[in-house]
Amino acid sequence: MNAHGPESHALPPALSHTELMLFQHLVEAETGIHLSMAKNALVANRLSRRLRELGLGSFAAYHAYVTTRGNEAEKVRMLDSLCTHETSFFRESRHFDLLREHVLPEWAAQGAQGRRPRSLRVWSAGCSTGEEPYSLAMTLLEAFPRESGWNLEIVATDLSTWAVQRAEEGLWSMERARTIPPHLLRKYMLRGVRSQDGLMMAGPEVRQPLRFARANLHVPATWPQGRFDIIFCRNVLIYFGAEARARVIQGLLERLPETGYFFLGHAESLIGITAAARSVSANVYTPRPGPAALSRE
Template sequence: MRGGASAETVLTPVGPLPLSEREFSLFQTLVEREAGIHLGPSKQALLVGRLSRRVRALGLTSFGAYYRFVTSRGNEAERVRMIDCLCTNETHFFREPEHFDFLRQRVFPEWTRRAAQGLMARRVRVWSAGCSTGEEPYSLAMELLSHFPPGSGWEVEVLATDLSTWALERARQGLWPLEKAASIPRPLLRAFMLKGVRSQEGWMQAGPELREVLRFARVNLSDERGWPQGPFELVFCRNVLIYFGAQARAQALSALLRRLLPTGYLFLGHAESLTGTAESARCVAPNVYCARASAPAGASPT
């Protein structure tokens, strides 16, 4: 047929599929159980927008059919893909700069002093919990290695975890568009990032020193059984738990604090706090917490 579809062509709709209130309720329960993510009523359009393509890719015609498929035995891989679709992976290098100022001005001098006094081993373990596409853990690795470089006697390890398999793969690659370099301090950019040439022109890649200290793993923050073993000197869990329900958030925060050394620090996002947790913790800087008993001199209670 001139100017139209041939007889063999099958046209399928590309718009969002309808989602009933009952179906949305089922997905709310499923997603919170699987990932700790609470989808409030305002998130119904988000779920439809992010899952409609997946439903059609499987040859299904409704969200009800997709729910039955994704909850069937043996379809664990599809549940992982579903959660991948619903995860928000917004991030950038050196996000919330005041946290990195806190490391430079307070934490690193404290470590240096304590190590010199024999009160601390020259070994640092850091956990970026909810690392997304990697900008946070690579920022931490750059900052740590600039202060405790290889050959200085310090051992640095940065564990980067996320629920999204897609985001983790991007993080492992350590490859970003060159415009992302704008938020990296110039000395650190020169020291640790490689500029792409020829087929990689317009891109930058993490250098070998960064890759040497980074480890990646898929971790579900709503299920402590699969968490890495501590203790850690630093735990960064920023702008992740805002998506959790109140109970799941409180449980995760308590568990994160248990992964810290007594002198360690927990960093949360600007919209998060420890409200609702039973742990004895103290705020020592905006959205930075440590065990109350180990709060450093000069820290103000909140």
């Protein structure tokens, strides 16, 4: 995830090893995300603006401010600042090819035969600025257009409130359109004119199945309710500590039926983490029937 919120380019104050450890422990406790000690410059750069705005003289003082009881809004703002948002439309396109060529046609046939409900529910967990869920929406709408009578819902969540707001806005630079197939770009996106020249906006049809919310994968109580046919959680869990990653994966798999699909990013795998899913393609899994215990890495 690479497009992040605005930040100052002024030289940040020094962040000591001890101060970095304070934020390392806080972020992991709140989100499951592990900040390595190599992230010193990143943390200093992304948080230094708030130090200046609040008139605080050190990162230790900002940590004390963030952890003051009742200061949840600032804690959320801090987490927003530290989130990474590298994404693109149809990223890891083979996943969308699998849906388009195999999964969705099979489900369409089963729906036509009355062997499954004519509905589909998808969760984009870690949606960043929206490119992934809108790519999913375009893929699903091509397989199940409105006149097909299928009910489609795509729930898109992210830890970052800033990213969720950007995703719901559905407005990007035209440069982001490079990875959208031309026929889908013409069909589902609107080109900006006059004051919005150089921008594109998601059209009403592709917006219709989408629902956006903030969710913290480390805190299941914040997750969207119910079960899903497909869960995309790609390039998110690589930032988690091993125990937090295992817990989240178990919880996500429990939200899928045996016929569901779980998509991870190209650098992610369930090997050594769980026996509760079987691989069906690179970084794509389906839940195994029956209970299966997690194994620690």
